Every structure is written in C-alpha cells, then in structure tokens.
Amino acid sequence: MFKLPVCPHCGTVYRYKDVRKILEENIKNSYKTMDHNKAHNHTCYHCQKKFRAQSFPQGLVLVLLIFVINVGTLLFMLSIMTELQFGWLFVITFLYIALFFVLLPFFIKFKKIDKNKNYYY
Ligand SMILES: [Zn+2]
Numbered sequence: 001m002f003k004l005p006v007c008p009h010c011g012t013v014y015r016y017k018d019v020r021k022i023l024e025e026n027i028k029n030s031y032k033t034m035d036h037n038k039a040h041n042h043t044c045y046h047c048q049k050k051f052r053a054q055s056f057p058q059g060l061v062l063v064l065l066i067f068v069i070n071v072g073t074l075l076f077m078l079s080i081m082t083e084l085q086f087g088w089l090f091v092i093t094f095l096y097i098a099l100f101f102v103l104l105p106f107f108i109k110f111k112k113i114d115k116n117k118n119y120y121y
Contacts, residue, residue, distance in 0.1 A: 002106045004106060005019060005053070005108050005110040006110065007047065007049075008051050008111055008112045009044060010044065010046050012044060012047070018045075019105035019108055022053050023053070023104065023105065040053050040054065041113060042110075050113055051112060051113060052110065052112075052113050054108065054109045055104070055107060058107040058108070059107050062107045066099060066100045066103075070096040073096075074093070077092070
C-alpha cells in the first residue's frame, strides 16, 4: 500500500504523473475498444514490454477505506453540530471523492500479462 507501481519486467519505478497518465489511458481505451482486458494493457516506456495495470483488489480497499472515513466524518459532524447545513455534507463527500482520485495511483499494480488467464480487473 502507498507505493507507486513498478514495471514487472525491468523494475522501472513509475512516477506519480506517469501513473495518472496510465489511468487516463485505461479509461480512454475502455471507451475505444470496449474490451476491458485489452484496455488495461500498456507498454513500458523503458523496456518496451507489455504489462497490465491492475487496480483490483487494492483499489477496492481504498474505496472501502475512503467510504468508512467519509461516513465517519459525516456522523461525527452531525453529532457535534446540531445546526449543520446539508450543503457541507456534500462538500465533505466531494473532498473525500477527490482524495480517492489523488490516492488511486498508489493502489495500482503492474503485472505481467498472462495469456492463459482471463482477466476482468
Ligand atoms: Zn519495463
């Protein structure tokens, strides 16, 4: 957890900015190819070999973590502030969603592509 992914072939460490780019490519490719398995394949900029960017199951841990902290914060604020405006609850939730996207690159793993395995994540 809280480690940026490395290339499974040559061990090149990907910088935060590069991982963001890979995540954006994942989304773009998903729309383009409609093939979830292919969309997550990338070529290493260093050794030119292919790898998969996987966000499961670590990404799910992050989702649950953020969700629990978010709900916890909201309940805490509701309990100490009796006249809390609901707008603030949305602002707080929005901030936690933003936090999720900031932290997501630390929860991505790069794996070698196993042709015999069917991936769906
Ligand atoms: Zn590499």
